[in-house]
Amino acid sequence: MSNESEGNFVTTDGRNIGGVMMEMKNITLRFGGVVALENISFNILEGEVRAIIGPNGAGKSSMLNVISGFYIPQEGEVIFQGSPRPSLKPFEVAHQGIARTFQNIALFEGMSVLDNVMTGRLTKMKTGIFSQMIWAGKAEREEIENREAVEKIIDFLEIQAIRKTPVSRLPYGLKKRVELARALAAEPNLLLLDEPMAGMNVEEKQDMSRFILDVNSEFGTTIALIEHDMGVVMDLSDRVVVMDYGRKIGDGTPDEVRNNQEVIDAYLGVSHD
């Protein structure tokens, strides 16, 4: 399978896939008696779109939570950009250049769209509280620089018109887009998307797919995404990890995975939600 071939190739559409960005080694995660992840290993290559699929409860979200530091696995190792990663707190993971969205939208409901996206820049904003108090000078300059970066993302995701709208007033599909904007504002090296298209209508799904592909090709951002819709996964991803009951049952290109008998039995054969 192609996950053994370690990177450095150019895809048919001309994107560069590089070396290994992140490697999960024998990850086991238990909640009391429940084994959410059982001895899972896979890697994410620089510049690729990596999908994680599997039925509900398979452990996909748990996997992302391990990567972003919410869950600490009982066994196994995370190797990030060549070196083993100690167990980090989620905010420390963010400072390493890993951003994410959540399965259930996690926006700041009391703030406007613009402020939400601006929060995505917090890892880049370093002026201390005393400069902030004075504002004129350092703090103001930093605010403007970051505002400019954020406006680019806002244009990119076509949410200019709702810039000043309180997030709580937005419909579901737009909220998902704003959450993506906030994650992109951090200019991450690795972007984790937990079911970015769940609950969307066809049109919204198409928009979102387009944005994900554009992010990957224009910014070169490495993306790991969880998705239910097989069609979407086939279109979007370079390689797919298939999970079931906390185990990895398949790994490879969409075509390889589609033809894997175990995967067909466990996942494609059964109807899901």
Place this chain on the structure above:
Amino acid sequence: MLYREAGDYSTSYPEDSQTFPIKFDRYRYYAILAVAFLVIPFFVNDYWANAVLVPFLIYSIAAIGLNILTGYCGQVSLGTGGFMAVGAYACYKLMTAFPEISVMVHILLAGGVTAAVVTLFGLPSLRIKGFYLAVSTLAAQFFLVWMFNKVPWFYNYSMTGMIGSPERTVLGIVVTGPATDAWAKYMVCLIFVTFCAVLARNMTRGSVGRKWMAIRDMDIAAEIIGVNPLMAKLSAFAVSGFFIGIAGALFFSVYLGAIEVTEAFGIEKSFLVLFMVIIGGLGSIFGSFAGAAFLVLLPVLLKNLLVGGLGWPTDLAQHLYFIIAGGLIIIFLILEPHGLAQLWRVAKEKLRLWPFPH
């Protein structure tokens, strides 16, 4: 045509993020400042200073402080009275220990001392949230008042257990002690209010403010964008404490002159300032002023109207005050958590579009 946004476009990001993006608002703000600094000092008398203006200004500072913590960062505190007492006692100890240093410096330092103390009481906030945190700040309130009563060092071993503010001058003008003129009290408080409001506004419009609001709205999401929850919460406690400490120091040194801690900084103070923040609007600097104005003015108004005008007994007017204040708090909590500030915003939004609402 009174209030117009049309033709008033922001053409740059700094313009777009100013405090008052609409020109009309900006002019009104300068006008208020001009009246406050250049007109009122010449007309203010003892009654207006002591009954209305000075308490309004001091409570505004305290409300800004609590609003940073509760309104912006989402950490409910019932310790405001006790924290104000820290500011008052720090100011007293500094004034008596270093009489040669300006009292203005002492008031600022009292804010600093309070910031440190409040940060200490904020440490549990990393582990406990909401109701339980409120209870722990309530414990701080009772502990602090008890401590200032029990440890004679704090009141310099005076027989009465009270602390009194010695006379101090700024630029030759008496600002503390019984001989202080009304306008001088007013001016000192006005200077500190302006100072605190500008600092608060600056912090809340930039990255620090966004960190606080992120923690308030969803702490898990805040962590994922790189906010260290401990640092964000503790900085809110510290900044809040700084303002509340300044308010306490002014309350003691400039406003009352002599205090007994249980009476001046009891649990009622904590609730009073919390109600100001709720009525004025959580997460709004303007709301802090509105809430303070409302709860300072309401009893004065009721007293003048009902007792002075209609000849009601004083206690009846006071009960009416409690009923009105209590009712409003319930209404605001249920219907409009953003308080008077939000009502004001909605009214402005309507006005902007008037007379063509569509």
